[in-house]
Amino acid sequence: MSEPYCLAMVLCDNVHRDAATGKHTILGTFSTLGAGKYPAKVSFCVYFAITDGLGPTKLRIRLVDAACGITDEVDGETEPVFEVSxxxxxxxxxxxxxxxxQFKTEIPKAGLYHCEMWAGGELLMSRRVLAAQVSDHPEEDKGVVDHE
Incomplete structure (x- = not known):
């Protein structure tokens, strides 16, 4: 069996597939998720393009805390935030x-995460995702102060 190769893995808000042409349009790419408080409910998509596969291949996407490192092992401390296959x-x-x-999940805390694409037991690609704490007053974040 051929070893799959990941050409692209993009985190985005949505993906549209044109029914007539089969072409994909990626909408709203990002590498940071922001929330006023955590845990935070989020929804997003992961677009992928993979080649060099042969036969039925199980693809798996998971989001894990970056502090756990990149491993296929799952124990009580390194359980993924989410995982689908x-x-x-x-x-x-x-x-x-x-x-x-497409995902709807809850990010437990602000910090750095990895979104990983696996084929069987092989890691194909990993993307960093920063879960950032954002202010309820964005004008303060930009240095804008209202002097009323």
Whole structure:
């Protein structure tokens, strides 16, 4: 079986797939999630493009606390924030499989996370995601002070 290769993994607000052409449009890319308080409920998509696969391949996306490092081991301390998987058929290693996973989850605390794409037991790609604490008063963050 061929070893899959990840060409792209993009965190975004949404992905539109044109029914007529099959082309994907990626909407609202980001690497930081902001919330006024944590835990915070978030929803986002992960667009991916993978090639060099052959046959049925289980792809898995997970979000983990960066302090845990990159590992496929799951124990009581390193349980992912979320994890989903789906099996995709690769007809040929020449095919580029494009798709997306859509998530609604809760980020437990502000900090650094990794969004990881796995095929079987192999890490294909990892993206950093910063969960930032944002002010309820954004004008203060920009140095704007209202002198009333």
């Amino acid at each position: 789906h099996e995709f058929p690769f007809e040929s290693p020449l095919v580029v499989l494009e798709g997306m996973f």
